[in-house]
Amino acid sequence: MDKRLFIAANISEQTRSLIRAIQSDLHFMKNDIRFVSPQNIHLTLKFLGDVPVKQISQIVTKIESSISSFQNFTYICDGTGVFPNPNRPRVLWLGITDGSENLKKLSELLNIALNNMPVQQEDKEYRSHITLGRAKGFKESRLKLNEFLNYQFEKIANPVxxxxxxxxxxxxxxxIYTPLHRFKLK
Known part of the structure; x- marks a missing residue:
């Protein structure tokens, strides 16, 4: 039996409130966007894919070992954007500024630690972001997308x-996301 797994950092309640406000303000986009439920919002560091249950304890041990000396830090939410580009938006996201290098380093440590494990391997460079929704297609107007891309809010600090x-x-x-294990940073 397999379990679909990922490793993430939680977000602050202040950021979760901001996301609710953004989604509420952009409710007119609901036909074009499938918004992520605010209680499911997180910051993914590594998607592991379908993992055999018998391998999970070994994965936990490798993760613990790889991040055991990593210090607590803070990242800042600032700005909005889309992947892959504004002409073909598929993912709408909240941007990360200060702290993004720490997130990238954690992602790299996880990739190295789990390199020989039965997990999905990344083929692209990690880009820090919080997914807000996925585009179903912008059928009406580019103005909707521009309103999202120009959305203004105060920067929010998120401790990790x-x-x-x-x-x-x-x-x-x-x-449905269920926490299986928590890894404390120093």
Whole structure:
């Protein structure tokens, strides 16, 4: 039996409130965007994919070892954007400024630690962001996308004191994320 897993940093309640406000302000985009439920919002560091249950304890040990000396830090949410580009938006995100290098370093440490494990390997460079929603297609106007890209808000600090190994169970009404293990930073 396999479990679909990922490793993430949680977000602050202030950031979660901001995301609710953004989604509320952009409710007119609901036909074009499938917004992520605010309680499911997180900052992914590594997607592991479908992992055999018998391997999870070994993965936990490798993660603990790889980040054991990593210090707590803070990242800043600032700005909005899309992947892959504004002409073909698929993912709408909240940007990360200060602290993004620490997030990238954590992602690299996790990739190295889990390199020989039965997990999905990344083929692209890590880019710090918080996914807000996925585009179904902007059928009407580019003005909707521009309103999102120009959305203004105050920068928000998010302390990172732990990482979380989550199980993701996909359901027709949306994914359910269950924390399996927490990894404290120093």
């Amino acid at each position: 004191t732990e990482l979380v190994l989550f199980e993701s169970i996909l359901r027709p009404k949306g994914a």
